[in-house]
Amino acid sequence: xxxxxxxxxxxxxxxxxxxxxxxxxxxxxxxxxxxxxxxxxxxxxxxxxxxxxxxxxxxxxxxxxxxxxxxxxxxxxxxxxxxxxxxxxxxxxxxxxxxxxxxxxxxxxxxxxxxxxxxxxxxxxxxxxxxxxxxxxxxxxxxxxxxxxxxxxxxxxxxxxxxxxxxxxxxxxxxxxxxxxxxxxxxxxxxxxxxxxxxxxxxxxxxxxxxxxxxxxxxxxxxxxxxxxxxxxxxxxxxxxxxxxxxxxxxxxxxxxxxxxxxxxxxxxxxxxxxxxxxxxxxxxxxxx
Amino acid sequence: xxxxxxxxxxxxxxxxxxxxxxxxxxxxxxxxxxxxxxxxxxxxxxxxxxxxxxxxxxxxxxxxxxxxxxxxxxxxxxxxxxxxxxxxxxxxxxxxxxxxxxxxxxxxxxxxxxxxxxxxxxxxxxxxxxxxxxxxxxxxxxxxxxxxxxxxxxxxxxxxxxxxxxxxxxxxxxxxxxxxxxxxxxxxxxxxxxxxxxxxxxxxxxxxxxxxxxxxxxxxxxxxxxxxxxxxxxxxxxxxxxx
Numbered sequence: 001x002x003x004x005x006x007x008x009x010x011x012x013x014x015x016x017x018x019x020x021x022x023x024x025x026x027x028x029x030x031x032x033x034x035x036x037x038x039x040x041x042x043x044x045x046x047x048x049x050x051x052x053x054x055x056x057x058x059x060x061x062x063x064x065x066x067x068x069x070x071x072x073x074x075x076x077x078x079x080x081x082x083x084x085x086x087x088x089x090x091x092x093x094x095x096x097x098x099x100x101x102x103x104x105x106x107x108x109x110x111x112x113x114x115x116x117x118x119x120x121x122x123x124x125x126x127x128x129x130x131x132x133x134x135x136x137x138x139x140x141x142x143x144x145x146x147x148x149x150x151x152x153x154x155x156x157x158x159x160x161x162x163x164x165x166x167x168x169x170x171x172x173x174x175x176x177x178x179x180x181x182x183x184x185x186x187x188x189x190x191x192x193x194x195x196x197x198x199x200x201x202x203x204x205x206x207x208x209x210x211x212x213x214x215x216x217x218x219x220x221x222x223x224x225x226x227x228x229x230x231x232x233x234x235x236x237x238x239x240x241x242x243x244x245x246x247x248x249x250x251x252x253x254x255x256x257x258x259x260x261x262x263x264x265x266x267x268x269x270x271x272x273x274x275x276x277x278x279x280x281x282x283x284x285x286x287x288x289x
Numbered sequence: 290x291x292x293x294x295x296x297x298x299x300x301x302x303x304x305x306x307x308x309x310x311x312x313x314x315x316x317x318x319x320x321x322x323x324x325x326x327x328x329x330x331x332x333x334x335x336x337x338x339x340x341x342x343x344x345x346x347x348x349x350x351x352x353x354x355x356x357x358x359x360x361x362x363x364x365x366x367x368x369x370x371x372x373x374x375x376x377x378x379x380x381x382x383x384x385x386x387x388x389x390x391x392x393x394x395x396x397x398x399x400x401x402x403x404x405x406x407x408x409x410x411x412x413x414x415x416x417x418x419x420x421x422x423x424x425x426x427x428x429x430x431x432x433x434x435x436x437x438x439x440x441x442x443x444x445x446x447x448x449x450x451x452x453x454x455x456x457x458x459x460x461x462x463x464x465x466x467x468x469x470x471x472x473x474x475x476x477x478x479x480x481x482x483x484x485x486x487x488x489x490x491x492x493x494x495x496x497x498x499x500x501x502x503x504x505x506x507x508x509x510x511x512x513x514x515x516x517x518x519x520x521x522x523x524x525x526x527x528x529x530x531x532x
Contacts, residue, residue: 031333078516085332089466090515093508096463100508104501214459218340225337257355261348268348271341275334276324 005131007247009203012138013196014239016145018223019232020192025221026229027153028185029165030080031088034095035193035220038068040102040212042194043201044109047118050202057121061198068194069187071098076186080179095217102209114208118201134203141199145192150232152188161185165230215264222271228281237282242267307441314437315430317342322433323426343458351455359453384446391442396477398435408432412475460504467511473521482522 021035045067046060055063079090102109109115121128121137128134152158163171164178172178201207219242227238246263254262274281321338330338369378399405410418411428419425447461464487472483487507494506514521 031336079512082515082519085336086515086519088333088336089470090512093511097505097508100502100505104499104505215344218344221337258352261351261356264348265345265352268341268344268346272321272338272345275330275338275341276321276328279330279334 310441
């Protein structure tokens with residue numbers, strides 16, 4: 001039971017990541033391949049604040065999300081001019097650089113040794129120790145994320161995003177400042193990814209750079225594409241299926257030296273088959289252009 | 290003074306490895322990229338599908354050979370040659386010589402042969418090429434074969450110098466992409482220039498700071514180029530519209 005709840009907590013955290021990436025990739029059509037970098041910033045910010053200065057994880061979570069958003073602005077401002085494959089490469093580069101900083105800035109992050117003993121969230125003086133309590137907390141954040149992103153994409157602002165996705169030139173020609181819209185979307189996505197990172201850090205209570213590799217960004221992108229680009233429900237499906245399904249491999253009694261690469265092989269194969277057969281995902285309507 | 294007798298002799302396994310790479314490359318093209326071309330899939334779908342292929346093959350290798358590091362033993366370890374304050378080993382000279390020969394061969398094929406001309410034509414304008422009687426699919430098949438065989442040879446050469454592990458490909462891909470963007474995509478001299486510049490910048494960079502920062506330096510260079518000169522050193526400014 002505990003294990004089941006744990007998987008649901010992880011799925012919840014991935015839903016937040018997938019929703020926030022879907023805003024960037026699915027609703028606005030910007031290929032971003034370094035999303036996990038923002039989660040990394042959120043996770044390290046709130047963990048270091050809690051460990052070094054005893055700052056409450058609640059405040060740390062907000063500062064972490066703001067830091068992630070700040071990185072989003074700093075990186076997004078120059079790179080939103082890039083298009084297609086080149087934007088994909090630049091954001092992928094961002095992911096590698098942030099991972100590399102987490103690994104090499106040993107004085108700050110303890111590098112590959114990671115940060116152990118990160119405190120959990122507490123409510124009215126009670127630590128959220130049981131997994132179900134944490135699941136509730138994550139569910140609240142999933143709800144907030146889905147609500148905010150749902151409101152954004154259904155607003156006039158969201159319609160501009162869709163017009164950028166469908167025809168950037170047309171959006172420009174009706175006087176929309178396309179780059180500003182892209183930057184806002186990129187920053188909002190980064191903000192929520194920062195929240196997901198912080199939630200992860202204070203749940204697992206240990207982080208190290210290996211949780212934030214480039215492969216992890218690809219996995220989140222796969223969840224977006226699998227569920228359906230430009231679909232809120234699709235992000236739920238994508239994250240739930242792709243978090244829960246590999247866990248089932250555990251019950252086939254394979255040693256982890258077989259199960260781990262097998263899981264990755266399934267991810268890879270799934271990505272290829274999706275691109276060949278259903279590039280719009282399970283319930284998405286939009287395709288890459 | 291060491292002699293070159295300690296070097297691995299060119300043997301059939303080297304050619305077997307590159308032949309296998311060529312076959313694998315062509316197989317991936319037929320199974321994945323050909324159907325995508327038929328669907329008129331956009332570039333990003335190709336990119337994601339190739340990531341899928343990459344993840345699949347990397348983990349297949351890990352499943353077969355395990356995650357541990359393997360080494361290619363090539364003979365006794367001998368002292369390198371001292372040139373000024375730098376040291377270069379026989380194996381490093383061999384790698385350098387072999388890559389120069391391969392580069393010259395590639396340049397000859399691309400620049401001087403009919404097939405090379407066809408490859409350039411298809412890259413430039415697929416429809417135009419097929420109008421003038423070139424079969425683009427055949428050309429793409431050759432390009433995949435040649436490219437994958439070269440990548441296989443590159444892998445063998447790299448493994449003479451470093452350890453072999455399933456995840457070694459990621460770095461090679463990334464550095465390859467960065468080098469070709471720095472140099473200018475579609476230019477062989479540009480690729481050489483980009484490769485050397487990237488290597489020099491990376492290694493001068495870690496002269497003063499820790500070696501772990503190599504990737505950070507490489508990607509910082511990439512991002513600077515993407516922002517300031519996306520067409521690369523050798524690329525033409527007019528190519529910018531295509532980016």
